Structures are given as C-alpha cells and as structure tokens.
Amino acid sequence: MLIDLRSDTITQPTPAMREAMFTAPLGDDVLGDDPTVNALEAKAAAMFGMEAALFCASGTMTNQLAIRIHTRPGDDVICDYLSHVYQYEGGGISVNALASVSLAHGERGKLTPALVRDYIYSPADSHKPLSRLVVLENTVNKGGGCFYTIPEIAAIRKLCDEQGLQLHLDGARLFNALVETGEPTTAYGQLFDSISICLSKGLGCPVGSLLLGKADFIRQARRYRKLMGGGWRQAGFLAAAGIYALDHQVDRLKQDHVRARRIGAMLERLPAVEEILPIDTNIVIFRLPETILAADYVQQLETNGIRGIAFGKHQVRFVTHLDFTDEQLTEMEARLK
Template structure:
C-alpha cells in the first residue's frame, strides 16, 4: 500500500471530475470566449462577494499577479517570515514587481494589526513605500493553522486607514473556512485580493483563481499574458474547478478528521518530540533524529512524506487518502517506536 502524504497537490481527478472535464464547452479564453472559464470565474467571485476573477495555472501565478497589481516598483509589502509568497515563489516579489519585503515573526505564521502598524514606513524618500500586506490562510509553514475573522478585521481596518492594499494567499482557504465555519462572502469585505487554489484540497488537477475588483482583474489579465499564463481552451481545466467547488468542499472535513487521527498517534510516538496542534489537513511534527533518518523508513512501509526542516516532517491529508490508508499509516508510525 502506498500512502502519499507529501502534499494535497498530488490528487488525481475523480471519475465525476473527469466526466465534467470531457464534456466542457470550450473556446479561446485569451479572447474571453471560453464559456466554462467564464462560468468558473463568475461563480467563485460571487461566492466570495468579489466583483471579478481570473483563472490562472497556479497559485504562485495568482499571488504574483496580485502583488504586481497592488504595488509599484520601489514599494514594500509586509508579510510573515514564513509566507509562501516570500519563501516558495522563487523570489518573484523582487523579480516580477521590483518590490522589497518587510518580514514579521508571527505566531505560527499569524500576524496581527499590532505587529503590522509599527512596520508601515513613513513617507520619506529614504524608505520604500508600504503599499501591501499579504496574509496566508491556512498557514502552510504554521501547520495549517487558520486566521479567525476577529484577527483579520483589525488588519483590514488598519490597511484601509493607511491606504494599503490587503491580499490573501488563500491557497487552502476552503480548509480554513471548514475549520472556522465562516462564510466566504465575509472575506470579500476585508480583502482587496484573494488567491484561491483549486488543485490542493479541492482536488482539481490544475488551476488557481485571483479575485479582486473589476479594474484590478482587467490589469491582471495583462500581467497574466506577460507571465505566459494566457491559456486557450482552458475550459477543460476550469470544468474541474467547477466540479471541485460543487462537490469537494464539504468533504474537506474528512481530511481534517484524518489529520487529527495522525496527530493523536504522533503524540504517543517516542521518536517524535512535538506536534504542532492540528486544525486542518496539515500535520507538522519534530523528530528525535534528523528527518532524513525517518523518511526512508517511512518510504519502506509505503508512506511518502516530506521534510519541513532538519528535524521536522510534514504530512498532508487529502481526498486520495482513505481510512484504510490512514490506519496503515498509524500502524507504521507506531512500529517506529524505539
């Protein structure tokens, strides 16, 4: 038995999703003529109470388009030091937007208005202009933990007061909403831009959406073209996204339940020194020896995982991991006790 816990990006389309893809009505999306892409963009924009949306190949692209749309060269953005936009997007902030980054040390990636306020630069030619704050929900490096609306609201208020844009890297936003029970429409009232990934917990093979106002999305289409993200008959991929939104949101709770079972097991393993508390579908735990010692042992038993640091391992549950596979993983974890 193989259990792939490296990421929720490894999922394969289900038979129902494949049927939706094969029957999609398509056109040339660069001309705005792909009916299925247009439907997806309208559908998800309405879900979050945003004016418009643009379909892109990846979450990295939607984040980079957002940063480019909300900043000018010589500006600065504020984010947590674990932020995906900073750590895992190839230096795109500097390369694509000529923008510097002010990093904060939040609690497991969660930053607050009180932390952000003092880091906003005064208007002075010696300083870059602070024009954007980026939040991540759920926080990947934080073990899938979530922002509460009570934490987001003060940040949004601060940004509005200081004329700063607020963007959400919502790669796993539906995992967060499943945990907090919040409505997606609330996010549209707080954020200027939202990135939503369809190819993680929702199980689509490809695709991410950038949501914003109509003017920002009109500019985003120009940036997407420059970045090489203008796809043609993309409706085959967009159909998978529509299917995911209609069928795979409620089932995220099962992934969270599976993650809790793994957390409980790891807490009782003597080769594990600590487990970050689990809220969604990411489990991050520290080990007695280096991760490189345990990963081959897990692989020998069919468990694929990834190192998150020298002595830290990450598991991610998803729709291609079933209860039998979770039980097999639990048995393997227990067998590594020394």
Template sequence: MLIDYRSDTVTRPTPAMKEAMHAAAVGDDVFGEDPSVNSLEEKAARMFGMEAGLFCPSGTMTNQIAIKVHTVPGDEVICDCTAHIYQYEGGGIAANSGASVKLLNGYRGLITAEMVAEGINSFDDVHKARTSLVALENTSNRGGGSCYDMEDIEAIRSLCDTNGLALHLDGARLFNALVAREQDPTDYGRLFHSISICLSKGLGSPVGSVLLGSEAFIKKARRVRKLMGGGMRQAGSLAAAGSYALDYHIQRLAQDHYHANKLAEILGYQSFVGGILPVETNILIFEVVQPYTPQSFVATLKEHGILAFAISPTQVRLVTHLDISEAMIEKTIEVFEHL
C-alpha cells in the same frame, strides 16, 4: 498501496471530475470566449461576494499577479517570514514587481495588526521603501495549517484602510479554513482587496487557481497574466474541473481534518516524536527526535510505502487529502506504532 502525504498537491481528479472535464465546452480564453472558464470565474467571484475572477495555471501566478497590480517598483510588501509568497515563489516579488519585503515574525505564520503597524514605513521618510501591500496566508502552510480569527483580519483591514494599504490573501488552502472555522466566504470578499484561491490542492483539481477582486483590479490582472505568459486558450476542460471541485469537494475537507487529527493523536504517544504543532486543518507538522532525524524518518516511512516530507532540519510534515482513505490512515498508524 502507496500512501502519499507529501502534499495535497498530489491529488488526482476523481472519475466524476474527469467526466465533467470531458464534457466541458471550450473556446479561446484569451479572447474571453471560453464558456467554462467564464463560468468558473463568475462562480468563484459570486461565492466570495467579489466582482470578478481570473483563472490562472497556478497559485504562484495568482499571488504574483496580485502583488504586481497592487505595487510599483520600489514599494514594500509586508508578510510573515514563513509566507509562501516569500519562501516558495522563486523570488517573484523582486523579479516580477521590483518590490522589497518586510518580514514579520508571526505566530505559526499568522500576523497581527500590531505587528503590521510596526512594519509600516512612514510615507514621509524618503530613505525607506513605500509600504503599499499587506499579504496574509490562510491557512498557513509553515504554520501547520493554522487559521486566522476573523477579528484579527478585520483589525488588519482597518489598519490598511487607515494607512492607504492594499490587503491580499494567499488563500491556497482557504477552503480548509472556511470548513474548519465554519466561516462565510463573503466575509473574506468584504475584507480583502484581492484573494487567490487554489483548486489543485485539497479540492482535487489537476491545475489552476482563481484570482478574485474588483472588475477594475481583474482588468489590470488580466493584462499582467498575459505578460507572465499565463494566457490560456481552450482551457475549459481545466476550468470544468475547478467548477466541479467548488460544487462537490469543499465540505469533504472535514474528513481530511479528521484524518490529520487522528494521526496527530497517535504520534503524540511515540517516543521518536517531540513537539507537534496544533492541528487545525489537514497539515500535521511534528518534531522528530532520536533515534531518527527527519531525513532518516522519511526514508524509513518510504520503505513502508508511505511518502512524507522533511520540512525543516527538525520537523516532518504530513498532509492529508482526498486521495487518503481510512484504510491508508489505519495502515499509517500501524507503521507508526511499530517503528
């Protein structure tokens, strides 16, 4: 029994999801004629109270499309220093949009309106890049699955409105936040100019993310998707998996959160564990101390059939997901207690 905590991207379609994929009606999506893709885009937009959606192969693409639509070359994007759009998207902000980045030192990946205010460049200062976009990540991967308070997002949106800035959400794990905080997705649709939601992490789809925004925004985004090579043809089978996930796999995320907290509780008693970031959702990040290093600890776990990820020179990350069963959690606990 292999137990894979490296990421929630390792999930595989369930038998019922495969059936939905097999039965999907398909067409040419570049022509706007794939009924399953159209249905997914409409469903996701309706869920968040937004006008339109765009189905893309990955969350990196939806984020990068949004940044390109919101900016022009020479602009500047404000985000946390640990943000996925900066750390893990291949320098796409520079390569795709010709924009620079103002990095903020938030708390566990979360930034505040006060921090954003200090990062905005004066429009009248010709020496500096024009600030045009603020990007948030919820939940924050490097923050250990941390979640924004709605009041903090509202304050940032108010600041953006005052300064004429767009507000984008990298919502790769937004559904984890919605479940953990019992939030209404339409509140996010009200506060953000664009939202990227990922279907291939905790929701268990094999591929895909949806970019949400106004009809005018998505019209521009569709052109950028084509420019980036993201136009898909008979993509209905993939879209059907996403629709199934939205219908059946959201509320079950609470089980992943329970599993992550259960592991954190046990790790708190182990001598080889230092600090543990607060566990709010399905990501558990903890410090490894002697006699292990993160690398040697991960290697030791692998010998026991458990896969994990050394996320920094001092920390290991575990991510729970729908392919992690209760029996796997108990097996992991047994290994932790005997290391």
C-alpha cells in the same frame, strides 16, 4: 499500499470530475470565449462577493499577479517570514514587482495589527521604501495549517485602511479554514482587495487557481497574465474541474481534518516525535530530536510505504487529502507502531 502524504497537491481527479472535464463546452480563453472558464470565474467571484475573477495556472501566478498590480517598483510588501509568497515563490516579489519585503515574525505565521504596524515605514522617511501591501496566508502552510478568523482579519483591514495599505489574501487552503470556522465566503470579499484561491490542493483539481478582485484590477491581471505567458486556450477542460470541485468537494474537507488529527494521535505515541504543532486543519507538522535528521526520517518512512516531506532540518510534514482514505489511515497506524 503506498500512503502518500507529501502534499494535498498530489490528488487525482475523481471519475465524476473527469466526466465533467471531458464533457465541458470549450472556446479560446485568450479571446475570452471559453464558456466554461467564464462560468468558473463568474461563479468564484459571486461566491466571495467580488466583482470579477481570473483563472490561472497556479497559486504562485495569482499571488504574483496581485503583488505586481498592487505595488510599484521600490514599494514594500509586509508579510510573515513563513509566508508562501516569501518562502516558496522563487523570489517573485523582487523579480516580478521589483518590490522589497518586510518580514514579521508572528505566532505560527499569523500577523496581528500590532505586528503589521511595526513594519509600516513613514512615507516622510526617504531612506525607506513606501509600505504599500499586506499579504496574509490562510491557512498558513508552515504554521501547520492554522487559520485566521474574520474578526482577526477585520482588525488588520482596519489598520490597512487607516494607513492606506492594500490587503491581499493568499488563500491557497482557504476552504480548509472555512469548513472549520463556518464563516461565509462573502465576508472575505468585503475585507480583502484581492484573493487567491487554489483549486488543486484539497479541492482535488488537476491544476488551477483563481484571482479575485474588482473588475479593473482583474483587467490588469489579465494583461499581466498574458505578459507572463499565462494565457491559455481551451482551458475549459480545467475550469470544469474547478466548477465541479466548488460544487461537490468543499464540505468533504472536514474528513481530511479528522484524519489529520488521528495521525497526530498516532505520532504522540512515537518516541522519536518530540513535538507536534497543533492540528487545526489538514496539515501535520512534527519535530524530531536534534539527533535525527528529517531527511533521514523521511527516507525511513518511505521504506515502510509512507511518504512525507522534510519540512526543515528536524521537522516533517504530512498533509491529508482527497485520496487518503480511512483504510490507509488504519494501515498507517499499523506501520508506525
């Protein structure tokens, strides 16, 4: 039995999801007449209280589209140095938007109003770029799956309004945060100018993310998606998976969080584990002593049929997901002894 905890992106569509995919009515999404894509976009927009949505191939694409539209060449984007938009999107902010980045150092990747304020440049200073956009990530991948609450976001929104800044959410694992807080999705639509949500992580879809925002913003995003080569034709096959996931696979994320905490309890007993970041959702990050390289440790785990990812020189990450079962959890405990 292979236990694969490299990421929640490795999940396979369930039989019911596959059935929904292969029975979906199709059209040409570039021409705007794929009924299943249109239904997914309308569903997601309504869920978050936004005017419109755009179905894209990846969260990187939706984030980069948002940054491109919110900024102009030479503007500045404020985010945490652990943010996915900075760490894992191929330098897209500089390539796609021709914007610079100010990197804050928050607690486990989370920004606060005070931190954001420290990185806002005076528009009167011609030596500096114009601060234009703040990007939050929820949950924070490199922060071990920690999350913002609505009051925390509202405080940052207030500052953005005062300073004339736009606010974008990289919500790749937003539903993991929502099942923990119980907060309504519509509250997010009231706080952000744009939201990216990923369907291919904990929700178990084979591919796809959604960008949400005002109607005019999404019209611009559709144009830039085409420019990036992101237009697709009979995408309803994939959109049907997204509709199924939003209807059936959100609440079950709580199971992933419970299993992640059980893994944390296992790791506490291992002498090679020096520190475990607090486990808030489905991400488990632990630190090894300086005498053990994460790459070597991950290779050793693989020989025992357990897959993780080296998440730094001495850090390892596990991510629980739809295809990680209680049976595998029990087997993992036996192998880690």
